[in-house]
Amino acid sequence: MPHSFKLPPLSLEQFTLNNGLRVVLDRDDAIPVVSMAVYYDVGSRNERDDRTGFAHLFEHMMFQGSENVPKAGHFQYIMKAGGTMNGTTSSERTNYYETLPASQLPLGLWLESDRMRSLAVTQENLDNQREAVKEEKRLRYDNQPYGQIFDLINSMIYKNFANAHSTIGSMDHLDAASVEDVQEFFRIYYAPNNAVLVLSGAFDPAEAKELIEKFFGDIPSQPTPPAIDVEEPAEVASNYSEWQDPLAPFPAFLIGWKTPKRGTDEFKALYLAGKVLYDGDSSRLYQKLVKGEESVIQLFGFTDERRGPSSIFVGAIPKPDEDISAIRETIMNEIRDLAVHGPTPAEMEKIENQLLNDAVRTRQSSLARSQQIAEFTLYDNDPDLFNSELDSLLNVTAEQIRLNVAKFLNTENRALLDVVPAKQAA
Amino acid sequence: MNPEFRKQPPAPLSPIPFEISRPFETTLSNGLRVVIFENERLPLVSYRLAFFAGDIDERENGHGLMSAMALLLTEGTENYSSQQLAEKIERLGASLSAHSSFDFTTISASSLSFYTSAIFEMLSEIVLKPTFPENEIDLYRRNLLENLKFQRSQPPFLASEQAARLIYGKHPYSHVSLQPADVEGITREKLRATHRSTLIPNNAVMLIVGDVRRDEVIAELEQHLDGWQSGEKPVRNFAEVPKRTQRSITVVDRPDSSQSNIVIANSGLDRLSPDYFPALVMNQVLGAGASSRVFMNLREEKGYTYGAYTRMDARSLAGDIEATAEVRNDVTGESISEFFKEFERIRTEKVGAEELLDAQNFLTGVFPIRAETQEGLTTLLLNRELYGLPEDYLQTYRDRVSAVTVDQVQDAAQKYIRPDEMAIVVVGDAASVVPQISRFAPTIEIFDTEGKLVESR
Numbered sequence: 001m002p003h004s005f006k007l008p009p010l011s012l013e014q015f016t017l018n019n020g021l022r023v024v025l026d027r028d029d030a031i032p033v034v035s036m037a038v039y040y041d042v043g044s045r046n047e048r049d050d051r052t053g054f055a056h057l058f059e060h061m062m063f064q065g066s067e068n069v070p071k072a073g074h075f076q077y078i079m080k081a082g083g084t085m086n087g088t089t090s091s092e093r094t095n096y097y098e099t100l101p102a103s104q105l106p107l108g109l110w111l112e113s114d115r116m117r118s119l120a121v122t123q124e125n126l127d128n129q130r131e132a133v134k135e136e137k138r139l140r141y142d143n144q145p146y147g148q149i150f151d152l153i154n155s156m157i158y159k160n161f162a163n164a165h166s167t168i169g170s171m172d173h174l175d176a177a178s179v180e181d182v183q184e185f186f187r188i189y190y191a192p193n194n195a196v197l198v199l200s201g202a203f204d205p206a207e208a209k210e211l212i213e214k215f216f217g218d219i220p221s222q223p224t225p226p227a228i229d230v231e232e233p234a235e236v237a238s239n240y241s242e243w244q245d246p247l248a249p250f251p252a253f254l255i256g257w258k259t260p261k262r263g264t265d266e267f268k269a270l271y272l273a274g275k276v277l278y279d280g281d282s283s284r285l286y287q288k289l290v291k292g293e294e295s296v297i298q299l300f301g302f303t304d305e306r307r308g309p310s311s312i313f314v315g316a317i318p319k320p321d322e323d324i325s326a327i328r329e330t331i332m333n334e335i336r337d338l339a340v341h342g343p344t345p346a347e348m349e350k351i352e353n354q355l356l357n358d359a360v361r362t363r364q365s366s367l368a369r370s371q372q373i374a375e376f377t378l379y380d381n382d383p384d385l386f387n388s389e390l391d392s393l394l395n396v397t398a399e400q401i402r403l404n405v406a407k408f409l410n411t412e413n414r415a416l417l418d419v420v421p422a423k424q425a426a
Numbered sequence: 427m428n429p430e431f432r433k434q435p436p437a438p439l440s441p442i443p444f445e446i447s448r449p450f451e452t453t454l455s456n457g458l459r460v461v462i463f464e465n466e467r468l469p470l471v472s473y474r475l476a477f478f479a480g481d482i483d484e485r486e487n488g489h490g491l492m493s494a495m496a497l498l499l500t501e502g503t504e505n506y507s508s509q510q511l512a513e514k515i516e517r518l519g520a521s522l523s524a525h526s527s528f529d530f531t532t533i534s535a536s537s538l539s540f541y542t543s544a545i546f547e548m549l550s551e552i553v554l555k556p557t558f559p560e561n562e563i564d565l566y567r568r569n570l571l572e573n574l575k576f577q578r579s580q581p582p583f584l585a586s587e588q589a590a591r592l593i594y595g596k597h598p599y600s601h602v603s604l605q606p607a608d609v610e611g612i613t614r615e616k617l618r619a620t621h622r623s624t625l626i627p628n629n630a631v632m633l634i635v636g637d638v639r640r641d642e643v644i645a646e647l648e649q650h651l652d653g654w655q656s657g658e659k660p661v662r663n664f665a666e667v668p669k670r671t672q673r674s675i676t677v678v679d680r681p682d683s684s685q686s687n688i689v690i691a692n693s694g695l696d697r698l699s700p701d702y703f704p705a706l707v708m709n710q711v712l713g714a715g716a717s718s719r720v721f722m723n724l725r726e727e728k729g730y731t732y733g734a735y736t737r738m739d740a741r742s743l744a745g746d747i748e749a750t751a752e753v754r755n756d757v758t759g760e761s762i763s764e765f766f767k768e769f770e771r772i773r774t775e776k777v778g779a780e781e782l783l784d785a786q787n788f789l790t791g792v793f794p795i796r797a798e799t800q801e802g803l804t805t806l807l808l809n810r811e812l813y814g815l816p817e818d819y820l821q822t823y824r825d826r827v828s829a830v831t832v833d834q835v836q837d838a839a840q841k842y843i844r845p846d847e848m849a850i851v852v853v854g855d856a857a858s859v860v861p862q863i864s865r866f867a868p869t870i871e872i873f874d875t876e877g878k879l880v881e882s883r
Contacts, residue, residue, distance in 0.1 A: 005469070005540070030467055031798045032442035068432050072717075072726045077435060079717040080784035082791005099798075101791050106436035114432065131729030138684045139732050139752050145579045202442060214431070246682045249579040250572075281512035291509065294565055297572045319572060346517060353519030357538055360468050364799040 007359055009387040012373065013205060019221040020193025023212055024373050024383045026200040028366065032102040034201035035366035037374040038112050041196075042189035043092045044167040045230055045308070051177065053169015054185055056089040057133055061182060062096060062190075063087070064125035067118035071125065074111055081107050089167055092306055093378060099367050102202040106211055112197070113215035116190060121183045130174050137168050145247040149315075149419055153256045154304075156238040156415035157311050162230050164237065191222035198374040198383075201366035230308030232258065236415045244422040250297070252419040253324060254315035255331070259408050262305035263380065269396050269404035270312055271303050272351050276343050276401070277334065278302075278314060282350070284334050285314065293330065295322045307379050312409070328416075339410035342402030352394060359390040444794040446820045449633075449807060450640050454647060457628030457656045462643055463635040463807060465800070471542055471636035472804040473535040475549065476812055479624045480529040482598035482743075483660045487620065488611035490604045494566060495620045496524040496531050501562040504555040508562055515548060522548055528599055529742040530812055531624060536801070539637040543646060550650035553625055558617045567609050574606055578875050581687040581752070581853040584678045587877065589691045592676065592849035593746050595668035626657035631811045635804045667693050667744045670847040673867035679856035680875055686758040686854030690765055691748035692844045697740040697813040703826045704834035705747075705842055709738040710785035711835065712772050712843070713749060717784070719768050720749060728764065730757045738842075742813065747842055755855055759862030762850060766866075769848075772839040776832050790824040 013025040044055050065071035078085045078098050085098035100108050141147040151166040158164035197216070199208055236258055260266040278285050278301030289296045301314040314331055318324055343351070362368045369386070376385040449463040481492045500522060501508040515522045520537035522545070533553065537545045577583040587602050594600035634643050670692065695701050713720040713736025724734035734751035749769075753761045797803045810819045852859055856872055864870055872881040 031794055032444050033795050033798060068434075072722060076717040076784075079715055079788045081438075082787050082789075082793075082795075084792060084795060099795050101438075101441065101794065103438040103441040104791075105439060107438065110432070110436050128726070128729045132725055132732055135685070135730070135752070135754060136732040138754060142684045143581065143752070207439070218429075247579060249576055280516045282509070282516040287509055287512075291565070294568070297569060297576070317576075319568075346513070350513075350517045350519070353517065353538070355519075357519035360470055360538065361799075363468060364470075366798065 005356070007363070007390060010369070012383045012386070014377070014383055015209075017192065017213065017217055019217065019219055020191075021216050021219075022196045022377055022381075024196070024198045024377050025205050025208060026198065026369055026373055027203060027205055028200065028369075029202045031366070032202045033099055033366055034102045034105050034108070034199060034203050035097065035099040035370040036108050036112065037095060037097045037198045037367075037370040038116070039093050039095045039196045039374040039378045040190055041194045041378055042094055042225070043090050044165060044169070045091045045162045046189065046225070046228055047165070047169070049161055049165075050173060051181065052165050052173050053133070053167070053171070054173070054177065055094055056167050056169060057129060057174055057177070058182070058185060059087045059089045059094050060129040060132055061121060061125060062115055062119065064129060065120040066115040067120070069111060069114050071120070074115065077107060077111055083108070091163065091167060095371070095374065097367060097371065105199075105203055105208065109211050109215045113219065116192065116195070116216070117219040119186055119190065121179055121186060123179050126177070126179055126182060133174060134171055137171065141168060143247070145249060146245060146252060146419060147247075148245070149243060149252070149254050149417060152241065152243055153254050153313070153415055153417045154311070156241055156417060157236050157256045157258050158232060158309070159237040160230060160232050162228055163232060163306070163308060187222060188225050192216060192219045193221040194225055196374050196378045198370040198377065200370035200373065230306075232309040234258065235413055238415060239412070240416050240418075242418045242420055245419050246422040248419055248421045250317050250320060251324065251421060252315065252317040253328065254313060254417045254419070255328070256311050256313045256415045256417075257409055257411075258413070259303075259310045259312055261308055261310055265396070265400065266404050266408065267305065267310060268393055269400045270408060272393065272396055273338060273401050273405045273409065274301055274303055274312055275351055275354060276338065276347050279354075285331060288330050288334060289316065289327060293327075295319060295327050324418075335405060335409045339402060339406035342398040348398050355390060355393050446797060446803070446806070448817070448821070452644065454627065454651070456651070456654050458647070458651065458654070459631045459811075460644065460647060461631060461633045461807065461811060462638065462640045463633075463803070464638060464640060465635065466637050468800070469539040469637050470800050471537055471539050471545070471634065471638055472800050473545060473549065474633040474804060474808050475533040475553065475630060476633070476808060477531040477624060477626075477630045478812070479629060479660050480526050480531055481601070482528050482664065483624070483662065484620075487616060489601060489608040490570070490612055491616055491620045492526040492531060492624065494612045495617050495624065496526045498558050498562060498566060498617065499524045499533070499552040499556045501566070502557045502559040503551045504557060505551060508559075511548070511552070518544060520545060522552070524552070542638060546646040546650045554651070554654060556621060558614050558621070560614060563612065563614055563617065567612055570604070570609055571606055574604060577603065581680065581683070584680070584853045584875060585687045585689040585851050588676045588678060588851045588873065589689045589746075589748060589849060592674065592851070593667070593691055593693050594744070596665035597667050597744065598664055599667075599741065599744060623657060623660075626659075627651070627654050628656040629659045633804065633808050633811060635807060636800055662743065664743065670849070672847060673845075674849050675863055675867040675870040676849065676851045677856050677859060677870065677872045678851070678853040678875060679872055679880070680853055681855055681857070683854045684755070685752045686755055686852050686859055688751050688753060688758065688761060688765075689748050689851040690762065690848050691746050691851070692842070692848050694738055694745035694747040694842050695740055696744050697742060698815070699740065701838055701841065702740060704830050704838035705738060706789065707782070707785050707827060707830040708772065708835045708838040708842070709736055709747065710789060711777050711781060712736050712768065712839070714738075715788065717788075719772070720765065723764055723768060724751055724753070724761055728757075728760070730754070730761050730764075734761075755858045758852060758854065758859050759865075762863055762866055766845055769843050769845045773836070773843055777835050779832065782830075782832055782835060786827050786830065789827045793824055
């Protein structure tokens with residue numbers, strides 16, 4: 001039974017190269033593949049207010065070639081070696097990752113090191129990728145019903161510009177960017193001392209260390225990037241806003257709360273409160289609203305974990321002609337109940353089993369392991385949090401969940417975004 | 427300074443072999459085929475109970491019955507209400523769900539291995555004792571009507587609806603979605619009849635992957651599925667996929683669009699076709715990935731799109747091949763023109779030996795990556811069962827990919843990429859799109875987002 005079950009810890013080896021690159025090795029020979037995750041400590045939180053969208057544009061530039069790798073060569077090399085790869089940008093970091101047959105470890109290290117030391121920042125690449133980013137923005141945001149609501153609510157929750165602005169950014173800012181701007185951004189943030197490299201999977205650690213030293217060891221370090229301030233007052237920036245969405249077929253709403261930062265006991269308790277409220281068909285809000293009142297078509301919720309003030313959201317697409325304020329009332333009533341009575345023993349049992357299940361699942365995939373380890377290394381400088389995270393979540397008590405729901409969710413200090421189909425409003 | 431070792435990609439290390447062993451297979455007395463793949467790596471188990479009957483087998487009974495039957499299995503049984511089922515499963519940290527596709531109906535579960543017994547009990551409960559409560563059917567129907575409206579706001583849905591109609595004609599693969607009028611036909615009586623005739627043990631396979639012991643699994647199945655009666659397998663006898671003789675253009679007018687969703691399609695091959703591997707490799711060269719030709723052209727060279735791909739869908743009875751991209755309005759015509767250039771090139775010029783090898787190396791290299799998680803491995807094992815692929819399919823897959831020749835790729839391109847009969851579908855702003863694309867085909871039809879034909883010329 002799970003109460004006596006202990007997940008064996010990963011044995012992680014951490015070291016730092018002379019140039020400041022932090023490296024973690026997570027060996028597991030079960031399947032002959034290797035994943036590598038390179039995380040740079042730069043996200044939209046680092047952007048200037050006249051250069052938003054830069055961190056993300058840069059992610060595109062990283063696939064445009066470097067001294068020894070031709071334009072678009074990165075993904076061609078990976079794919080013809082039988083690998084998969086990608087990169088993503090968030091408020092917190094920009095990450096690059098690949099999974100390869102174990103024998104192709106040197107190729108992955110060569111590719112990642114070449115772009116870390118010698119990215120080709122040219123006008124042609126910049127122009128081309130600006131266009132790709134504009135298409136990405138049209139695809140994911142402008143041409144999608146409800147595509148812009150998450151960016152909008154962040155600007156209602158956060159007051160600090162570093163937290164409040166979107167990762168996709170302003171197309172005007174991108175158009176105004178010069179090659180020199182991009183080169184400068186690369187020099188400051190894409191330095192070995194501002195990055196983490198994690199290998200997970202099948203490799204010989206001594207051989208891997210040698211290869212890492214060979215490919216990354218001579219990349220020069222750079223001065224520490226400028227410090228940033230992500231502090232926030234406790235109050236949300238705006239309590240209410242209405243968004244006329246020209247593509248939305250139905251009204252919808254999104255409620256967001258500001259929470260303490262990731263890794264705190266408060267954030268962990270709220271993450272588990274979220275599971276009770278909106279995770280799965282047995283969750284409270286699903287049973288009240290989708291079943292029960294039968295008033296919503298779709299219900300969703302999630303936490304956005306950041307190194308600074310973070311957030312938690314609940315949203316719904318109500319059925320036409322439903323009283324939207326009554327639905328919100330039900331949500332707040334359920335939050336109030338959780339703030340007064342806390343989760344039930346059955347809900348705590350569910351949380352325990354779901355946490356165990358999630359932890360076991362994450363361990364299957366070398367890519368998932370490398371990414372989680374990279375986050376703990378970059379944000380907390382402690383890869384072993386990968387091993388202790390499960391216990392620290394299992395140790396959260398029903399009373400802690402109750403208290404934190406009372407303090408952070410059962411409050412008027414929240415942001416409400418109403419989405420109104422623009423055709424209907426017109 | 428550029429040290430010599432950086433100038434060329436480094437040589438690989440010695441390869442580590444990877445083999446998927448053959449699973450244990452048996453058949454229970456009621457005809458249920460059981461496949462067990464024991465793997466103790468982590469305390470996890472994945473379960474699939476799949477039936478060789480799907481949406482295409484509904485026929486005259488009414489559209490939407492199979493998917494409704496599957497989705498309602500977990501909404502009430504003789505012993506548990508919908509809420510009790512959800513609570514029982516989720517309290518174990520497990521999942522249990524059912525859905526139908528064109529060809530199959532599949533019940534999927536996964537759990538920590540401590541809970542195997544409980545999962546078998548719940549699985550048998552929803553397979554053998556669903557009650558299809560009236561209130562749940564009513565809720566399902568009302569939600570379905572809203573979802574049918576909702577999907578009309580999604581450009582990819584609007585494009586796929588038209589493409590399927592144009593490619594499959596009267597074949598049931600043409601029905602990618604229900605019409606609101608179909609929803610009324612979803613009644614308790616029909617759902618019960620669909621359940622009785624479809625969920626039969628002698629037309630199914632039960633696959634269990636993970637930290638289990640085969641003798642225990644078989645004992646559980648014998649206990650929980652006791653009394654499950656075999657029945658009559660459905661006969662599949664459908665209209666032919668029509669032979670198209672010329673290109674056509676179909677525009678779905680979505681006036682607020684800031685992009686055009688382009689789909690260019692023709693019919694393809696079924697999953698057991700002897701051309702499958704040549705076509706798979708050909709599709710990899712042409713457009714399956716980010717290093718394929720259409721992506722390199724439309725995104726990396728031209729900057730028209732965030733992504734351009736080709737996709738090959740090979741089902742039990744037939745299939746299709748389609749090229750897709752979402753592009754900004756003013757380059758809709760140019761984008762289609764580039765797609766056709768790539769279609770011509772792969773038909774008329776032989777692929778280079780290196781480009782062929784690159785595509786093959788991708789397909790063989792990602793194979794172990796796909797098998798890395800239990801879900802991934804389960805999908806590979808299940809697909810072999812569902813499509814009736816050869817017994818050694820997973821063991822020989824990489825050899826079959828590597829055996830494809832340059833000539834076979836060209837043959838596959840000439841057979842399955844047929845520019846003169848392609849259906850071109852564009853979801854976007856008709857006023858700006860139509861003038862750019864009317865040159866590509868002799869006919870053009872314009873639909874609204876409700877699926878109504880508004881103009882034909």
